Amino acid sequence: MAPSDNFVTLPNGVRMPIFGLGTSHGGGYDQDSVVFALRECNYRLIDTARRYGCEHLIGQAIKESGVPRESVFLATKMWPTDYGLESAIQAAKLSLTKLDTDYLDLYMMHWPLCPSSVNDVRSTLDDAWRGMERLLDMGTCRAIGVSNFSIQDLTELMENCSVVPHVNQCEFHPYQNPKELRAFCRENNIIFQGYCPLANGLILKEAPVVNVAQSAGRSPAQVLIRWSIQNGVVTIPKSIKRERIKENCQVFDFQLSPTEMAVLDNIPTSLRAVDPAELQGKIDDNKPDGYKLPAHLQYVPL
Ligand SMILES: NC(=O)c1ccc[n+]([C@@H]2O[C@H](COP(=O)([O-])OP(=O)(O)OC[C@H]3O[C@@H](n4cnc5c(N)ncnc54)[C@H](OP(=O)(O)O)[C@@H]3O)[C@@H](O)[C@H]2O)c1
Numbered sequence: 573m574a575p576s577d578n579f580v581t582l583p584n585g586v587r588m589p590i591f592g593l594g595t596s597h598g599g600g601y602d603q604d605s606v607v608f609a610l611r612e613c614n615y616r617l618i619d620t621a622r623r624y625g626c627e628h629l630i631g632q633a634i635k636e637s638g639v640p641r642e643s644v645f646l647a648t649k650m651w652p653t654d655y656g657l658e659s660a661i662q663a664a665k666l667s668l669t670k671l672d673t674d675y676l677d678l679y680m681m682h683w684p685l686c687p688s689s690v691n692d693v694r695s696t697l698d699d700a701w702r703g704m705e706r707l708l709d710m711g712t713c714r715a716i717g718v719s720n721f722s723i724q725d726l727t728e729l730m731e732n733c734s735v736v737p738h739v740n741q742c743e744f745h746p747y748q749n750p751k752e753l754r755a756f757c758r759e760n761n762i763i764f765q766g767y768c769p770l771a772n773g774l775i776l777k778e779a780p781v782v783n784v785a786q787s788a789g790r791s792p793a794q795v796l797i798r799w800s801i802q803n804g805v806v807t808i809p810k811s812i813k814r815e816r817i818k819e820n821c822q823v824f825d826f827q828l829s830p831t832e833m834a835v836l837d838n839i840p841t842s843l844r845a846v847d848p849a850e851l852q853g854k855i856d857d858n859k860p861d862g863y864k865l866p867a868h869l870q871y872v873p874l
Pocket of ligand 1 (some may be wrong): 594595596599617619620647653682719720742747766767768769770771772776793794806808809810811813816817819844846
């Protein structure tokens with residue numbers, strides 16, 4: 573089956589592809605690769621964020637690909653400096669402008685953190701979520717979610733919300749497999765979405781991954797992506813190389829056996845590609861969005 577034929581259904585009935593393309597600014601950005609993914613490889617979910625600084629390029633890539641906007645599931649994220657009721661709505665409008673679209677398929681709060689200058693973090697997160705709910709009401713977003721929220725973060729948000737987040741996007745690969753959080757999401761009808769399926773390349777040479785790849789006759793990256801999909805977890809590997817973009821989507825014509833799944837389901841060690849402890853500093857440092865991208869790719873407001 574092609575990537576576009578595989579979906580999960582969000583609690584509000586919106587269908588989201590189980591597989592898509594990541595676009596974070598670490599490792600760069602390549603416009604031709606995004607167009608290639610859409611046009612030649614049938615990628616139909618693009619994950620981006622204000623912070624990645626490439627929303628304006630993604631908007632152009634979708635147009636350049638010729639794939640109709642309504643055939644692409646476009647997800648982006650609000651950065652914590654935008655948290656607040658009115659500021660959340662303004663942030664969404666700016667993302668729409670950059671993405672050159674009039675709606676988002678999914679809008680997420682990027683982290684359960686606020687700038688250090690914020691006194692009441694919890695009420696600011698609640699206000700931002702109210703902004704998200706309003707965006708959903710207005711039809712600006714087809715679905716709303718959060719990212720990097722723990723069980724406690726979700727519990728606190730759910731105490732005051734009208735709409736339970738449709739999605740929680742978190743790091744997910746065999747070396748970062750938060751089983752309790754996934755169970756909590758399942759029980760509360762929140763779709764768990766995984767990022768960094770390859771742990772940013774860090775686990776491609778780990779023995780259990782290489783062994784399963786050899787027994788499945790596939791590449792380590794394909795096995796890791798397939799493992800997410802067989803766990804029912806939406807996955808968004810990133811590459812800026814055409815051959816890898818193609819390789820990464822060729823994961824719908826094979827299955828990992830129960831034994832192979834068990835090996836990857838039960839890795840005893842843990843490793844994170846994204847260190848949450850570094851995040852507060854990144855929120856407070858006031859660096860521009862997409863600061864890891866070269867100058868010629870930066871967004872220049874009209
Ligand atoms: N919500 C959040 O806080 C959050 C945090 C992190 C990431 N994300 C999202 O998740 C997406 C994926 O995460 P990620 O980009 O950090 O990491 P990833 O997808 O786990 O790994 C990307 C890295 O693996 C390499 N790679 C890709 N395919 C490969 C293959 N077939 N063989 C060997 N190497 C391969 C890429 O290099 P090349 O580009 O050179 O191929 C890149 O260095 C992000 O792009 C972003 O959209 C969200």
